[in-house]
Amino acid sequence: MIMEFPYLSAILASSLLGGLAIMLIPDHKHSLIKLVAGISSFISLALSLVVFYLFDASKPGFQFLEKLPWLPSLGISYQLGIDGIGLAMLLLTGIVIFTGVLISAHEFKEGGLLGRVGRPREFFAMLLILVTGVFGVFVSLDLFFLFLFYEIAVLPMYLLIGIWGTGKKEYSAMKLTLYLMLGSAFILLGILALYFTSGLGTFDWFALSNYSFSERFQTIFFPIVFVGFGILAGLWPFHTWSPDGHASAPSAVSMLHAGVLMKLGAFGIIRVALALMPYGAKFWAPYFAVLTIVNIVYGALVAMNQKDLKYVIAYSSVSHMGIVLLGITSLNVISLDGAVFQMFAHGVMTALFFALVGAVYGRTHTRVIADMGGLAKLSPFLAVAFAIGGLASLGLPGTSGFVAEFLVLVGAFRAYPLLAVGAATGVVITAIYVLRVLQKIFFGELNAHYVTEGSQAQTADEFSARHLQKVGSSGHHGFPVAMGDATTAEKIPMAILILVIITMGVWPSLLLRVVNPAVIELVGRIGGLF
């Protein structure tokens, strides 16, 4: 038998080796560090695209299987494989890490947000190792490795926020880590319970999924695993780590964090809780569905009242992850398709948002919304990009956000009509806060804060010209980074994200084609409650 090329291991290796290689580079060789990080993340993205292309959507089940025994005595093996759901997440992770590395490379420039802290070697190494963990969770078919990768994905976050963050970064980093550790404790408890109760002596997902756990067991352990993963997915009321964490983290970390890490939670719920404990899922889904509505509506309401731009985006993530969780708890094919689509859509959209927030902050040196205004004149590209992200966020047709929200609402309506209508009100509130932010930052008159020493800047050109002169001067209003439109280094990653948002909005089959068979199989396993 000819061995197939182990694509999934190659994806893991490309980011892990990239991270390790960076550690060996002397710290002052910034360009080389960025180059290695760029290449490593590009290889991951390219391989994800290859897997996406080679994946045979007509076949059900897992593909690209790899298996190596690791600790046979405990039934642990290195086992990888991917279905449509994992594939969507793999692709998402590839896109977000690549664009995230590009954005960070830009921010490490002289005087940039990260440049002031320095230490690019440690930053990029940690970022790539974190992503190895993320990729690992999406492709693991062994619960031990799934948990291991999960921890690898979560732990570097502490340092990434604590060292390169802004604001009350130590507090946020600690809070985030403690919360996620709490989640991990639940998850570990659940996984061990599955391992020991089955009596099969294996962590093999296939073996466990064929074993039917008793109803009593499932009713007890489903909520434990659900909440454990749910914490990472921002499930209300365990979500408060996320706004603080997002707000303090540097742009690329927020991109990965909201874009991908929160999806780990939702993915874990699907892969472990739903697939292995279908009875528990049926029993508990209606109760958790109520919480998800709180997520959606309450998250949007709180987002509306934020003064800090990053907090707005962070709470909007809480709201949008509620849509994912509502799709999951509705337990039918349409809603789960929508949930996975929303995981992808939100990942891309929120990555774009955090990249933009970083770019805006780099120019204004404030994240207080009230202190901004009229930026569209100075940075038209950023305004357009923000508008597109915002429109995807409020579910405008033509963007990926619409397809996702629509599918979830249609599916949820079949399960819980009233809750679905409640969730739909979140769409209206989202429009309010998104347009409010868009207007306050980009439209209206140029904020007086940008106009220094009483002399009124008349035009954008004049304004940026004056600022270019001021670069380096340390006046209160002096911006180290030239005010002005996005540079090419910023435009490329943002353009990629925008392209994905529009493509998936216009041509959703591209993704649904692979997601749907996996979802059908999953719902078949549950037996379909609704």
Added chain:
Amino acid sequence: MLRLAELILIFPIVSFLAITFLTRKSEKLSSAVSISAIFLSLVSSLLIFFSLSQAPGSFEFKMPWFATISGFSVELGFLVNPLSSVMLLVVTGVSFLVQVYSLGYMKGDEGYTKYYSFISLFSFSMLGLVLANNLLQMYIFWELVGLCSYLLIGHWYSKPSAANAAKKAFIVTRFGDFGFLVAIILISFKTGTFNFLQIEQLIKAGALSQQLVTVVALLLFAGAAGKSAQFPLHIWLPDAMEGPTPVSALIHAATMVAAGVYLVARTYYLFVFSGTALEVIAVIGAFTAFFAGSIALVQNDIKRVLAYSTVSQLGYMMLGLGVGGFTAGYFHLITHASFKALLFLGAGSVIHAMHTNDIWEMGGLFKKMKVTALTFLVGSLALSGLFPTSGFFSKDAILIQAYHSGHTALFVMGLLTAAFTAFYMARVFFVVFLSKERSAGGHPHESPAVMTVPLVILALFALGLGYYTGPFGSFVLGSEAGGEHHGLLIPLVSNALALLSMLAAWAIYHKELISSDALAARFSWPYKILKNKYYVDEFYAFCVNRILFNVSRLANWFDRNIVDGSVDGVFRLTRFTAVVLRGLQTGLVQNYALGIVGGMVAVWILLRILR
């Protein structure tokens, strides 16, 4: 036929992409691309229209958008029938004229190419809405026209009022769209389809309960009311006048705001089947017509008069549909598109010359701007429904229908609205064009030909469309034509009323026999209410600022202090325990010895007590 329908959509979207990515730097090229694209769409629409007039019929084209989910396929398609073909003509025709007009109006504007790219995107979206063969597709394009409206109202985005108006328009219509969305989800859940024709068949087959259809129809109407600015969701339209005037003509008078009426017309069978829903739209329509018409009486901004008039006329169309006058209501949509676009463009011509919107800063323009004045006069007469303009035919058809359907109260409201309409249009005309000159700056001059020729063309339509009223009915309804009433008395009464109102306006604003200020003082209380637009905006401001934002603030407080506070509380408790327990670990043997002795004593005492 369907190939043509496809082309109608392809031209403007290609134009949008071409301008955005290729010709953005060149103003001439961008406007040329946009105008030729819409011209080609106009030609295609004409071809469709003529071939349908010769051989009426309904053509449907479907293709899957995504059918990947088992048991849930979402399709895109076109439904070309008389109803949509007429609307195609309205959209492409007005859009073409407006774009030509904009060559003059937008000349020298900073956002010139941006303007043309958005107008192209709008034309694409609006045409997609018209051609949609199913509810979901209609919703998709419905949202896209809303986006274009947002972008174009906010064309001068550095003006805070424009940015605010754009946001308001989007959010208020979104409230209505919420109903639309729920309606779509509900009907697809019950029928498994979004398709107009399939739903119609199901209804005819009696597969749906009347109760369900009523709920769906009312939810759809919520969407229609948002888009077509029906009470109480009308508040965004007057503010939308912050956009460039050609945009007001195209989007906020002729096409997009009529989309709500078009939606009701497209799904008319739902409303008819429900009955209750039909009553509701009749009442809301009549009320909106009356209510907005009365506000228009006292506005001083020429565009706002026209905006409230649009709200009022949209109410008229809804009233027409609601009382069973399908052709009457729909025909009014067509005629209104011609004369209201004309009036807006005429107002634009005046604003272009005077650099102000306030009618009291204009005056005596008749001599200086003959073409504008004459075409504006035609538009005003048509809007007032005077014989023999097109407005006469469509408006009186609605009144007749209302009367014969037995809704006397609604009929009277319609009649009063007609009188209001004649009054406020006469007021504007007398003040702007005939009264003595008030030079408030700007040199009044006739606009260039690119602006006046579209005015003349629209004026011809405003005058002549009425003669199409007979064929229109049979064309749109096909074999089901007939059954609508005719009469002579009602048109006579309504025209007499309109003439009287004009006479009053003439006496007050032209001859100044009665001082308008004295009137305002005399009726200060109603005047104040009208001037403040019945305080509806204030009511909403209260709801949003006081209620919604306070709920939001409360949620934020709750999140920070209760949810997060309890987490921090757990943390503090842990630390507190640690601090307390740490006190025991002093490392001094004496302390430990003391502890041991104390413990032994305590145990000894405990044992003594227990014994």
